[in-house]
Amino acid sequence: MALSFMRKESEATPEAMVFSDNFAAMDSLAEDLDGEIGADKWVEVSNTEADEVFDEIKRDQTFVILTLSSDDEGEVEACAELIRKASNAELLVLLVIGDVSPRTMHNVMRAGAVEFAPYPDPPGALQEAINRLRVARTQGGGALGSAKGKTQRSGKIVGVYGVAGGVGASTFAVNVAWELASIVRSEGRRVALFDFNFQYGSIATFLDVPRREAVYELVSEAGNLDQTGLMQALSSYRDRLHVLTAPRDALPLDIVAPSDIQNILALARDAFDYVVVDMPQALMGWSESVYSAADVFYALMETDMRSAQNMFRFIRSLKSEDLPLNKLQFVLNRAPGLTDLSGKARVKRLSESLGIEFAHMLPDGGKQVVNCCDQGAPLAEVARNNPLRREIAKVAQRAITLVTTTEASADSA
Ligand SMILES: Nc1ncnc2c1ncn2[C@@H]1O[C@H](COP(=O)(O)OP(=O)(O)OP(=O)(O)O)[C@@H](O)[C@H]1O
Ligand SMILES: [Mg+2]
Numbered sequence: 001m002a003l004s005f006m007r008k009e010s011e012a013t014p015e016a017m018v019f020s021d022n023f024a025a026m027d028s029l030a031e032d033l034d035g036e037i038g039a040d041k042w043v044e045v046s047n048t049e050a051d052e053v054f055d056e057i058k059r060d061q062t063f064v065i066l067t068l069s070s071d072d073e074g075e076v077e078a079c080a081e082l083i084r085k086a087s088n089a090e091l092l093v094l095l096v097i098g099d100v101s102p103r104t105m106h107n108v109m110r111a112g113a114v115e116f117a118p119y120p121d122p123p124g125a126l127q128e129a130i131n132r133l134r135v136a137r138t139q140g141g142g143a144l145g146s147a148k149g150k151t152q153r154s155g156k157i158v159g160v161y162g163v164a165g166g167v168g169a170s171t172f173a174v175n176v177a178w179e180l181a182s183i184v185r186s187e188g189r190r191v192a193l194f195d196f197n198f199q200y201g202s203i204a205t206f207l208d209v210p211r212r213e214a215v216y217e218l219v220s221e222a223g224n225l226d227q228t229g230l231m232q233a234l235s236s237y238r239d240r241l242h243v244l245t246a247p248r249d250a251l252p253l254d255i256v257a258p259s260d261i262q263n264i265l266a267l268a269r270d271a272f273d274y275v276v277v278d279m280p281q282a283l284m285g286w287s288e289s290v291y292s293a294a295d296v297f298y299a300l301m302e303t304d305m306r307s308a309q310n311m312f313r314f315i316r317s318l319k320s321e322d323l324p325l326n327k328l329q330f331v332l333n334r335a336p337g338l339t340d341l342s343g344k345a346r347v348k349r350l351s352e353s354l355g356i357e358f359a360h361m362l363p364d365g366g367k368q369v370v371n372c373c374d375q376g377a378p379l380a381e382v383a384r385n386n387p388l389r390r391e392i393a394k395v396a397q398r399a400i401t402l403v404t405t406t407e408a409s410a411d412s413a
Contacts, residue, residue, distance in 0.1 A: 013061045016042040016094075016130075017053050019082060022075060023067035024098050025120055033065075036127050050082055054089040063133050064091050067119075068108060069098025076104050080111035087112040092133050096126065124213060131212075134236050153190070155269040156403040159294035161279040163301045163310040168333040168362070170195075171373060172300055173278035174206045175389065178378035179396035180274050181241045189273035192234070194244040196261075196290065197280040198253055201246025208376020209235035211245045219247055222260030230267045242272065253284050261286040265293045274403075283317065291323055295403045298395075300331045303346055311354055329402075331395075335361035360395050363387040 015037050020026050033042050042065075045053050057064070064086050068079045079095075086093045093114040097105070109116075115136075117129035158176065162169030177193035184191065195201035198219055204211045214233040218225055234242045256264075268275045277290055291297060299314060301307035311330075318325060332350075335358075336343025351357060365379070365388030372379050372386075379389035 012041075013058075014041055014043045015061075016063055016065050017057060018042055018044050018065040018067070019047060019050070020044055020067050021047045021078075022070065023096075024069040026067075028120060029067070029096065029126075032126055036130055047078055047082065050085060054085055054091060057091065059089075059091050060137060063137065064093045065096055066093060066114075067096045067098075068100060068104070071101050071104045076100075076107050080108050083108060083111040083114060087114070092136055094129050094133055096129075124210075127210065128212060128214065128232060131234065131236050132231055134239055135231050135234065135242060153270060153273050155192075155272040155275050156295040157265060157269070157290070157293045158274060158276045158399055158403075159279060159290055159297035160276060161297065161299050161314075162281055163299060163314050164304075164307045165281055167300050167302050167307060169281075169300050170197075170202050170206060170278050171369060172298065172331065172333070172362070172392065172395075173276050174203060174373075175378050175380070175392040176298075176396050176399065177241055177274075177276040178237075178380055179393045180276070180399065182380065183396060183400065184273060185240060190242065190271070191240075191274045191276070192242040192244065192268060192272040194264075194268065194275060194277045195246045196277055198246055198251045198255060199280065200250060201278065201280075202373075203243060203278060204235070204245035206373045206376060207237045207241075207243060207378070209237050209243050209245060211235075211248045213248075215245060215247045216249070216251075218244070218264070219251060219255055222256050222264055225260075225263055225267060227267055227271060230264070230271065253280055253282055256286055258286040258289040261289040262293065265290070274399075283314075288321060288323065291318070294327055296329060296399055297327050298329045298331050300333050302334050303332065303336070303343070303350060308350055308354065311356075315354070315356070329359040330356045331360045331362060332358045333362045334364045337363065359398075360391065362391050365389070 016033070018033065020029070023029065066079060066082050066086070068075065070076075083093060083095065095108065095114045095116050096119045097108070097116065098119055115129050115133055117126045119126055160169050160173040160176070173193060177191055181191040193203060195203035212233055212235055214229065218229060218233040234244055236242055265275070277294070279287065279290060299311065301311045315325070318328075332347065336347060347358070347361070365383075365386045368383040368386050369379065369388055372382055375382060379386050379392070383389060
């Protein structure tokens, strides 16, 4: 049964309008859309409502999902007609297609370039296609298959590195990326978060986003990667932050070469304004590629001896490679509080013996932080007033100033 478009008039703008007349697997599609988009964020409409719907919806808010599961000539033509109308209205369209013949496929594809998802198999294809549309929508461009309207950006790379295991680098990366995304959103700027710990990366868990199949291809064939391949591998968190998770299966860290990492980052710079990269603790041949590409690079540690010794070695290895230290920002996590005088004295000794100054001291945020990580949400979403969140919001604000200042001084040089 088709629900009227007008029915939802008083409610929030839907993310998708779904044309499902005669679609065979509508029940399971509805379930999947509930899961991927949210039960109250998509609306089922009938073909007869097409003109009205295409007039009403705004391409930057809502996309169109068309469906076809039959070779019946009338149905194929009706679907092709909808594709033509939607592309005339310059809307983003996803065609969900059931078990149809190659001839039918050919006929509907000829009607216009659209995103496409076979349904119900293979699993995940629908989710990936929806994700690509979301990316295309925030880009303000056409569907990813078409070059129309794409904007070239010149993104800034924000590296994040924990000198010892468990010092909080991934928690920092996730929350800095989310704060950045929230700050720059109103300017139409886009933020991505890349998990380069191909073995045990935890960003997918910390943000509760799916690990896409395409991540494996991205990592294993990074030398041949193009913009579409990159976009297909990205998950999206709340439609605001684009996330490259680690692959489903743990891969050796040296599966990528330095030139592969350079290629991934170059593509990322074209598509995003800020790219936060969470690095593995082990220093690899390609770590230098990330360091060199970074506009700002955060090195995290705690106050313990293990952190201190590793930080010492890390700085020494940068110096031995003649890498510039001016992009380094030292961050002390779980820093002692104001009243902990002996803790503060320890920090002073630490920074003197390492010859560094901490750009940021992050407080212990207590159990709430672990809970957020386990729940799969940034601190700002569920523990907005947590002291760690407040400090990380300052880091994000400062990062924007830092990379803008670096850019300005590079321009004037
Ligand atoms: N400032 C903090 N206050 C409270 N808990 C924190 C803080 N920073 C990190 N944590 C918690 O410490 C744990 C380890 O953090 P995280 O996974 O971010 O570290 P990591 O450096 O990325 O570790 P790995 O070496 O495994 O990559 C997480 O459970 C996280 O919630
Ligand atoms: Mg980590």
